[in-house]
Amino acid sequence: MDIKKLQDYQKHIRNFSIVAHIDHGKSTIADRILELTDTVSERQLKNQMLDDMPLERERGITIKMNSVEIKYQAQDGADYIFHLIDTPGHVDFSYEVSRSLAACEGALLVVDASQGVQAQTLANTYLAIDNDLEILPVINKIDLPSADPDQAKEEITEMLGIDASNAAEVSGKTGQGIAELLEDIVQNIPAPTGDLTAPLKALIFDSKYDDYRGVVLSVRIEEGTVKPGDQIKIMNTGKEYEVTEVGVSSPHPVKKDILIAGDVGYLTANIKSVRETRVGDTITAAENPTAEPLPGYRQIPPMVYSGMYPVDNAKYDDLKEALQKFQLNDAALEFEPETSTALGFGFRCGFLGLLHMDVVQERLEQEYDMDLIMTAPSVDYHAMMNDGSTKVIDNPADLPTAGEYQEVQEPYVKAEVMVPNDFVGPVMELCQRKRGDFVTMDYLDKYRVNVIYNMPLAEIIYDFFDDLKSSTKGYASLDYEITGYRATDLVKIDILLNKQVIDALSFIAHRDESQKRARQMTSMLKKLIPRQNFEVDIQGAIGAKIISRATVKPYRKDVTWKIHTGDPDRRAKLLEKQKRGKKRMKSVGRVEVPQDAFMAVLRMNDDDLNSK
Numbered sequence: 039m040d041i042k043k044l045q046d047y048q049k050h051i052r053n054f055s056i057v058a059h060i061d062h063g064k065s066t067i068a069d070r071i072l073e074l075t076d077t078v079s080e081r082q083l084k085n086q087m088l089d090d091m092p093l094e095r096e097r098g099i100t101i102k103m104n105s106v107e108i109k110y111q112a113q114d115g116a117d118y119i120f121h122l123i124d125t126p127g128h129v130d131f132s133y134e135v136s137r138s139l140a141a142c143e144g145a146l147l148v149v150d151a152s153q154g155v156q157a158q159t160l161a162n163t164y165l166a167i168d169n170d171l172e173i174l175p176v177i178n179k180i181d182l183p184s185a186d187p188d189q190a191k192e193e194i195t196e197m198l199g200i201d202a203s204n205a206a207e208v209s210g211k212t213g214q215g216i217a218e219l220l221e222d223i224v225q226n227i228p229a230p231t232g233d234l235t236a237p238l239k240a241l242i243f244d245s246k247y248d249d250y251r252g253v254v255l256s257v258r259i260e261e262g263t264v265k266p267g268d269q270i271k272i273m274n275t276g277k278e279y280e281v282t283e284v285g286v287s288s289p290h291p292v293k294k295d296i297l298i299a300g301d302v303g304y305l306t307a308n309i310k311s312v313r314e315t316r317v318g319d320t321i322t323a324a325e326n327p328t329a330e331p332l333p334g335y336r337q338i339p340p341m342v343y344s345g346m347y348p349v350d351n352a353k354y355d356d357l358k359e360a361l362q363k364f365q366l367n368d369a370a371l372e373f374e375p376e377t378s379t380a381l382g383f384g385f386r387c388g389f390l391g392l393l394h395m396d397v398v399q400e401r402l403e404q405e406y407d408m409d410l411i412m413t414a415p416s417v418d419y420h421a422m423m424n425d426g427s428t429k430v431i432d433n434p435a436d437l438p439t440a441g442e443y444q445e446v447q448e449p450y451v452k453a454e455v456m457v458p459n460d461f462v463g464p465v466m467e468l469c470q471r472k473r474g475d476f477v478t479m480d481y482l483d484k485y486r487v488n489v490i491y492n493m494p495l496a497e498i499i500y501d502f503f504d505d506l507k508s509s510t511k512g513y514a515s516l517d518y519e520i521t522g523y524r525a526t527d528l529v530k531i532d533i534l535l536n537k538q539v540i541d542a543l544s545f546i547a548h549r550d551e552s553q554k555r556a557r558q559m560t561s562m563l564k565k566l567i568p569r570q571n572f573e574v575d576i577q578g579a580i581g582a583k584i585i586s587r588a589t590v591k592p593y594r595k596d597v598t599w600k601i602h603t604g605d606p607d608r609r610a611k612l613l614e615k616q617k618r619g620k621k622r623m624k625s626v627g628r629v630e631v632p633q634d635a636f637m638a639v640l641r642m643n644d645d646d647l648n649s650k
């Protein structure tokens with residue numbers, strides 16, 4: 039091994055991430071960089087190359103981060119190696135941002151020239167600062183007529199304390215300024231400095247299960263080197279493996295002979311089981327281990343829980359296996375078995391937020407071919423029991439009956455909403471309606487205000503974000519963090535179908551709102567539960583007291599009655615459609631309940647009730 043050569047190579051590495059507020063153009067800029075450096079040929083370059091999961095493309099959001107090795111010949115004539123690590127932009131995924139930043143020396147801070155600094159810009163910049171990264175401000179979308187790069191620079195300097203006077207001005211759309219940005223990266227982001235001769239010390243920042251190669255680990259080598267044939271040890275578990283392959287993603291896997299301190303790449307070592315590695319663990323050499331592991335990652339607790347059940351009860355084991363595989367790619371997903379009298383055997387799953395929950399459900403259905411019923415999301419409550427113990431309730435059905443506990447506490451968040459002045463009124467009105475307590479209001483500049491409220495997490499996870507967008511014409515941005523638990527006056531509302539309590543439909547609400555919520559829920563269920571050949575009686579109850587009711591009338595004839603004499607093709611199609619619809623139905627007692635009904639609690643907004 040020629041150390042001099044490797045040291046010289048190391049000096050030419052630049053590891054960086056792109057951080058931004060959602061939609062400010064991270065992925066677009068990444069694409070332009072890939073294109074300009076010929077990392078991907080034009081034929082290969084699909085829009086937003088880094089977002090390779092179908093779901094990401096569909097939704098236009100970056101969910102899992104990816105790293106790409108880019109070769110760049112700078113104006114000084116030398117060849118540089120960039121490792122660009124993409125990060126997700128949604129609040130639900132900030133834990134992944136933090137993970138990817140730990141693998142970098144620098145970050146491009148992308149700010150939309152027409153929007154300026156927004157909530158997630160602040161949050162992500164703080165994560166970058168926490169990781170001691172060199173931050174390069176980049177003003178994007180300068181092609182827009184509404185762009186005001188000087189204003190954006192001023193905001194970065196004032197609000198983040200980062201000198202942005204020399205910030206790159208680019209357009210991810212037209213490619214303007216990207217060439218200069220590449221030079222900026224070479225000049226301003228420091229090269230990694232890890233000791234090449236020290237024992238191996240590498241951080242696992244992501245892992246992926248591959249049917250052929252087993253677990254593929256994304257690693258950042260901090261010290262030493264690693265190559266195929268080396269014996270490695272995972273420090274957390276003490277387990278040893280022989281490295282079978284190392285390489286980089288470019289963005290497709292490219293094998294390499296060796297990875298050295300400063301490299302960001304992948305490693306395989308016949309790691310078979312889902313539970314053998316954890317993102318955040320340190321890898322070292324088995325024979326000559328490093329003294330101390332790297333700091334690792336904070337385990338981010340789930341914020342939202344929901345029951346997940348196979349539509350077909352016989353698929354329980356398949357679902358278990360799918361969840362286990364899935365969890366390898368998604369350290370934030372938690373699950374444990376649970377049973378529901380209504381739905382049978384399933385799992386209680388913990389998610390980072392509603393978007394995360396949707397993403398997990400959709401991917402399990404698409405990639406693992408599962409048909410799932412999910413129950414309404416809930417936060418976890420703490421019940422202070424009469425005997426002095428604390429019971430954690432992540433399933434509303436488990437809330438003990440009144441009298442058995444002293445009080446129930448719910449998680450609270452500090453919510454920061456950044457809005458233009460004109461919308462302060464509607465934002466405050468909304469926060470108040472969601473049981474928020476006003477904390478303070480900071481005027482950021484002439485135009486914008488940061489409004490801070492303490493609010494129950496349960497109010498945020500439902501439709502707060504959508505309501506916020508619609509009451510501010512999309513101008514507001516939201517950031518929140520859990521601050522603790524508070525006792526509030528909560529009650530459990532049970533839903534009965536034909537006099538039978540359906541545990542999967544129970545939910546928890548504030549007592550002041552319980553009557554309204556129960557009414558909304560029963561009328562929503564009336565709309566969602568299809569007619570059956572008998573009457574379905576829907577009731578909302580607190581304990582034994584019925585507080586709302588609705589009835590689904592029986593149907594008279596089968597759906598094809600209108601066209602009995604008509605086209606047989608159409609009749610067949612209609613029956614097929616009906617059958618497909620059934621896939622997502624669950625028989626609860628005798629009543630067929632569709633998936634939507636279990637999510638009805640999410641759709642009980644005021645408009646629906648007012649329209650009654």
Ligand SMILES: Nc1nc2c(ncn2[C@@H]2O[C@H](COP(=O)(O)OP(=O)(O)OP(=O)(O)O)[C@@H](O)[C@H]2O)c(=O)[nH]1
Binds near residue numbers: 099182
């Ligand atoms: N006019 C203009 N539009 C841009 C520019 N850069 C990005 N966009 C558009 O802005 C939108 C968001 O861009 P993305 O690159 O997906 O944003 P992102 O920050 O990666 O978003 P997430 O991955 O969801 O966090 C897309 O519709 C882009 O086409 C630009 O320089 N000019």
